Amino acid sequence: MKFNRQKREEIITSKKKETWGQEIKRNWQLYLMLALPFIYIVVFKYYPMVGAQIAFRKYVPAFGIWGSKWVGLYQFERMFSHPIFWKALKNTITLSTYTLLLSIPIPIVLAICFEYARGKFFRKSVQMSAFLPHFLSTVILVSLINLLFDNRTGVFIHIIQNIFGAKVNVLGDAKFFRHLYVWSGIWQGAGWSSILYISALSGVDTQIHEAAIIDGANKWRRIWHIDLPSIRPTIAIMTIMSMGSILSVGFDKTYMMQNPINYDYSEVLATLEFSMGTAGSVPDYSFAAAIGLAVSVVSFVMVMITNKISKTLSDNSLW
Amino acid sequence: MNTVKTKKCNNRIKSCFADRVFDIINTIILAFILIITAYPLIITISSSISSANAISAGKVYFLPVDITFDGYIAVVKNKQVITGVTNSVFYTAVGSAINVVMTVLAAYPLSRKDFRPQKFVSLMFAFTMWFSGGMIPSYILVRDLGMINTRWAMLIPPAFGVWNMVLVRTYFQSNIPESLFESARLDGCDDWKYLMKIVLPLSKPILAVITLYSVVGHWNAFFSANLYLQSAKLQPLPVILREILLLSQTNDIANEVAMATEGTASLQELNVILKYSLVVVSSLPMALLYVFTQKYFTKGIMVGSVKG
Incomplete structure (x- = not known):
């Protein structure tokens, strides 16, 4: 113990004197290890940020990003006057708000249910079943929706028919798109998202619970006064992180679920960006990049704002 | 002294009742979660080894019907x-x-x-x-x-x-x-x-x-x-x-017509399973x-x- 403290002091004092050169000489292996990931981040994450300036240019393939003409905010003006943009924006915000309203509270409720489950085997089976959908790919999820709600062969349609006596064409009615999209997402992701809360709950000191039981607190009160307050930091951080997705509805799923019937409800910013950036013989890169950049900036600002609010209100923040 | 004791007792009885209600509700919720997460997967596996006819007729609700691979x-x-x-x-x-x-x-x-x-x-x-x-x-x-x-x-x-x-x-x-x-x-x-x-x-x-x-x-x-x-x-x-799973669906109707005229409806049925x-x-x-x-x-x- 004493030796350790002595040594630590030595390190601290020696650190102050150390120059960059000495540090590099001492840690050269660390620099070498970090080299590849660092290059990756610079090339694949930061270079595209520089490349995002294409949104302020009129991109011509022959001239490249740097050679194309600078047009300022022209692409953004085009974006705001684009007939589909507002529809896509409205759909994006509707879908993501609908998702957030469910995907923030449901995992918390799930984690608490798991924590108070009676019987270890029962708990394990339910948990396993709830986590499993997370491992299905988006293609499989969308295929499952299409197969199980198929108007002719789908089992859910048969069940609805048996209960209500009438067939409801879920896939053929655009009204159902939002509910299908959001609830299938909850079905797939809520169990897995609860993992963070489960781990936070398992960290709660059992002595607090024992003291509460002796004082006559029932389970409802223990959840309200012990469990929820102790997982508050986790809730805050998960909420801050999910606010960043307010303008980014998962592209893959929307793209795969989209069809001419539900187009009015399923066209979102991500699919608009994709179709603008890939359709036609000469894709409109600059226009698509403008949408992408706008989404990125708004998401970033949203995270910053939520982080700030959370920091002032509850002292929980990302950094 | 006496009142405190009875009060505590009451509290305990009440909390037991509240806890029991909680346990019942919690078990129901968990059972519900088990059903809604597992059922779609079970029905998919069952359907994959059932005959297409049984699926279309709505006979497959849990276990496979007319097993075929x-x-x-x-x-x-x-x-x-x-x-x-x-x-x-x-x-x-x-x-x-x-x-x-x-x-x-x-x-x-x-x-x-x-x-x-x-x-x-x-x-x-x-x-x-x-x-x-x-x-x-x-x-x-x-x-x-x-x-x-x-x-x-x-x-x-x-x-x-x-x-x-x-x-x-x-x-x-x-x-x-x-x-x-x-x-x-x-x-x-x-x-x-x-x-x-x-x-x-x-x-x-x-x-x-x-x-x-x-x-x-x-x-x-x-x-x-x-x-x-x-x-x-x-x-x-x-x-x-x-x-195969998503894009071919739009061609299903075309297939159906083509198959019906040629009398090879079985191919279309095979498509489902x-x-x-x-x-x-x-x-x-x-x-x-x-x-x-x-x-x-x-x-x-x-x-x-x-x-x-």
Whole structure:
């Protein structure tokens, strides 16, 4: 113990004197290890940020990003006057708000249910079943929706028919798109998202619970006064992180679920960006990049704002 | 004194009743969760081995009816599916290996407090989680690097994930005591040896977790394949699944008409159970992987992510 403290002091004092050169000489292996990931981040994450300036240019393939003409905010003006943009924006915000309203509270409720489950085997089976959908790919999820709600062969349609006596064409009615999209997402992701809360709950000191039981607190009160307050930091951080997705509805799923019937409800910013950036013989890169950049900036600002609010209100923040 | 005693007693009886209500409600909720998460999967497996007639007639509600394995035979015979599986296995194996190596290479230096650029680089990496250049600049970059329509496009752009790095770094910092490094250093152990001989063997749970994340991510990767690959020979399974499971649906009506006139309705029927079988076959590897690596979750994810 004493030796350790002595040594630590030595390190601290020696650190102050150390120059960059000495540090590099001492840690050269660390620099070498970090080299590849660092290059990756610079090339694949930061270079595209520089490349995002294409949104302020009129991109011509022959001239490249740097050679194309600078047009300022022209692409953004085009974006705001684009007939589909507002529809896509409205759909994006509707879908993501609908998702957030469910995907923030449901995992918390799930984690608490798991924590108070009676019987270890029962708990394990339910948990396993709830986590499993997370491992299905988006293609499989969308295929499952299409197969199980198929108007002719789908089992859910048969069940609805048996209960209500009438067939409801879920896939053929655009009204159902939002509910299908959001609830299938909850079905797939809520169990897995609860993992963070489960781990936070398992960290709660059992002595607090024992003291509460002796004082006559029932389970409802223990959840309200012990469990929820102790997982508050986790809730805050998960909420801050999910606010960043307010303008980014998962592209893959929307793209795969989209069809001419539900187009009015399923066209979102991500699919608009994709179709603008890939359709036609000469894709409109600059226009698509403008949408992408706008989404990125708004998401970033949203995270910053939520982080700030959370920091002032509850002292929980990302950094 | 007496009143206090009775009050306490009352309280206890009341709390017992409230607790019992709670337990009943909780068990109902959990049973409901079990049903809604498991039922769609069970019905899919049952449908995949039932006859198409039984499915159309709405006879399959839980157990398979008129058991047949025609769907699976059709899947195994499908050349497209075989190409997709082969490609996906390759992308998953190589891609995940790259992922894990890159993650460890970044996580170890950034977990060391005496590494001077640690703070700056961590912040620089973390920033990319909140802000990105967008799809088009990334596409242009991959195109300029000459990776379009090559296998590299599936391996290099997703080579490193910052989130995984954060998990591993947190694990290193909170589970491996610093004194271990100090004593190893005194014994003349350099960073590389320390990482390989001490840190990694002590971090098996978190390595299992990020390997699982990478494997699942690569197996299910759709976006980059859709964007960067055109050649049918290179397509991974998800793209092929989309073609068979989702895009062919619009042709169903056309098929139906064509089949009806030729009297080969059985082909169209086979189509339904083929889809169910394909869903089962393509999700089975990840489902099994999850079941067998489960025990690491409680150790890996939970310990690694407590700090959030």
